[in-house]
Amino acid sequence: MKLKKELVVRVGGGSLRLLAIPEALMRSKAGFAGFIVFVLLVLLAIIGPLFTPQLVTDVNAVYLPPGGAHWLGTDSEGRDILVQMINGGRPVILVGVLAGAISTFIAIVFGSLGAYLGGWVDSVIVSVTDIVLTVPQIILLAVLASLYTLDSPWLLAVILGAFAWPYLLRSVRAQVFSLKEREYVEAAQLLDLGTPHILFREILPNMASFIMMNFVVTMTNAIYALVGLYFLGLAPIVDDNWGAMLNKAWTRGAIFFSDSLFYVLAPIIAISILQLSLVTMTRSFEEIVNPRLRQS
Amino acid sequence: MEPILSVRDLVVEYKTGAGPVRAVRGVSFDLYPHESLALIGESGCGKTTLGLALLRLLPKLGSTPSGEVLYRRPDGQVVDLLKLGREELRRFRWSEAAMVFQGAMNSLNPLLRVRDQMRDTVLAHRRMPGDELRRLTEDVLRKVQLEPDRVLPAFPHELSGGMKQRVLIAMSLLLDPQVLVLDEPTTALDIRTQRAIVDVLHELREQLGFAMIFVSHDLPLAAELADRVATMYAGRIIELGGVRDLFYQPRHPYTVGLLGAVPPVFGDLPELASIPGGPPSLLSLPSGCPFRPRCGHAQADCETADPDLIAVGPGHTAACHHSDRVTFQRKAAIIGTPDEKVSSDG
């Protein structure tokens, strides 16, 4: 038996070789690529704005094509597009993560409780889920936008998160239904380990990659919804985020001029790359989380 | 008498994520007409793989890189089954040799009635007019003690496990094969159903005279059904001989271990022992004899050379360097039924 001293950390009832995570990530080339791109984007979005120059409104530099001073050209106010690209990621990613976290949390907690406890608890949860599912999201958003100013990222995240959880809850519920019949769950019941423990420490860890994937998907949906909100003007423009760029491009007719192409394309490309990296990253999740795959 | 089936140095390989693995590492034996041969072993020994390989029923990832399976046709011609073309193989299967698979639960198509499955099986191999076909299916079901009127129109889920197993046996007999290969014919069946299947197989052999190879982990089953027994370990046959030889005078430590681990239901409390350790991984076999790590008789030479099958008696071979040291005490061989207990030390 090899006596290599390995860096081992105890996580969730199992031991995790710290080196195992990067190893597992690398096993799926697509997953690894997605992960790297995502990390770079996030770093760029978080740290980038600290280094970008101030945006200068220059009426003489309206809709300049890409060139020396402005690598991606300028917008309708003469401001550099590349700088806006770098600045514009943070609000979008932030709200996306928050919304994803909120809806995933709701879906997991209530989906698993409903499936495990059954009875009236489950009936109530399912009914509420069905009601929320049938609410037309866009219309409600439009109504909300007219009643309140949706300017804080927290508010946006909560609203978006509040719509995203029904689908996820149903999947979580179905999974837990199936897992709760497993014999190791019964063994845990026999050992009197208690419902919260059984749900969150026995059942859910077996759904880890499923949950992670759903979080990522929810995040991508939230980002699209957010960009849509800005684009439609339902959320007020307070800074130069990607959605705001799209909104301005549209309302100021940027799509009609070939010179201003990048004003439209830049945010679209940025959002697409972000979403793509998120989705491909999920390919590595199964590798990281499944102990069978984690060992060599 | 010439053997009806001769296997020579058969090797079966599977492609796995970790490279090719040899599940069968050079097996040779003969099967004579009307004879019943048991392949006994535990999980991972290669017995099921061997059974499937004989009729070329291996899954896609399996292959037979070397060895021969020589079959003697009724006309005396000998062919290597591994070299048969697709068309010849199709004609060979079912009419000359047939297979009864493991797990009666899953081998029948749940969407087809029994008579349709039987008809499909026949028609896949031969042309036959409708009423002749019907008579054949009725005949063959009666042979396995099933009522044709009850069973033919039924779906598999309407039949019990024992009935399904018997349907599978009946289906294998449709074209009157010379050789039957059965994979775990009684596993997962109730005790009394197992007894019924054993009895049915006995009767059929007497009536129809086919030769039979059955694969099992159930040692007592071999005592009931087999004329000759081969025990397998780590992809090889490690002992081969008549059924009385193996049960009363086994000469390989693994066979002895198996016998010592099976509690007989009659008699007083027996002294039983497990074989320590577990079967080796086929990816990393121990050097020399694969049974060495678990063997009480292991010596230095057991680590260097993997023993071949050597004769230890007439018609009895064992793959052990020290088979002369292997003894087996059979305690309390009971004659008669549980009611008349006459015990004698064997």
Added chain:
Amino acid sequence: MAEPLLSLDAVSQVFHTRSGQVHAVDDVSLDLEPGQVLCLVGESGSGKTTTARIAAGLTKPTGGKVLFQGRDIHTLTGVGFTEFRRAVQYIHQDPYASLNPVRDVFGTLATPLRRHRIVRGREQAWQKAIELLSEVDLTPPENFLTKYPHQLSGGQRQRVAVARALTLQPRLIIADEATSMLDVSIRISLLNVLRKLRDDLGVAFLFITHDLALAKYFGWHGTTAVMHQGRVVEAGPTPAVINNPTHDYTKALLQAIPVPDPDLARLRRVGT
């Protein structure tokens, strides 16, 4: 005479199906004495597994009572129920399903130990886990603590399941076909582990099996009950039931079992 540890009192389990009522368990009464072995033998559909689950408190019987130290377990609450739950443990048949695949052996054992405050802190849990693994002959224990279920053989997994059952210091372990999915050559070693627990720790066993020979080996000094179609048709000291059965069903069962003895097998066949 000591009060039985666990008693099944006229227990029944009736299922309502479209074709009428099915009595999976029909008026079964059994007593389990402390430190003793009771083997429950039967074919599939005999009701033995349902009976075992009723005894373990996993299923509530439709009729009759399950008494733990004289008290009906389905009327127990709080401390009383916890006492029962700890005293009566269960080992499942399928070693590949009874362990949580994302937990290693240490996690599996430490969880109940820490949750029920039998140990405090990781160090103590580690030591206790080592003790438990030694108790079930998984040695050297340190090698096994960081292994995941998929890295263990069936026999090893069953031993971990036994060790897990031991964490709460049970007085009765219900083993439901615990050896059926193991290789023949290692069944006996698992049974020997269980025997050791009976001898060393005084644990009583309710041993469910379809294999009369195993029941005889494990329960030689205890009692055996034979079940058929939901009822107990014969019960008594194991040597008597197996060697001198009185009920026709038991006799038929014994006749049907294949014997590892070719001459005897032939004699019996010719004789019938």
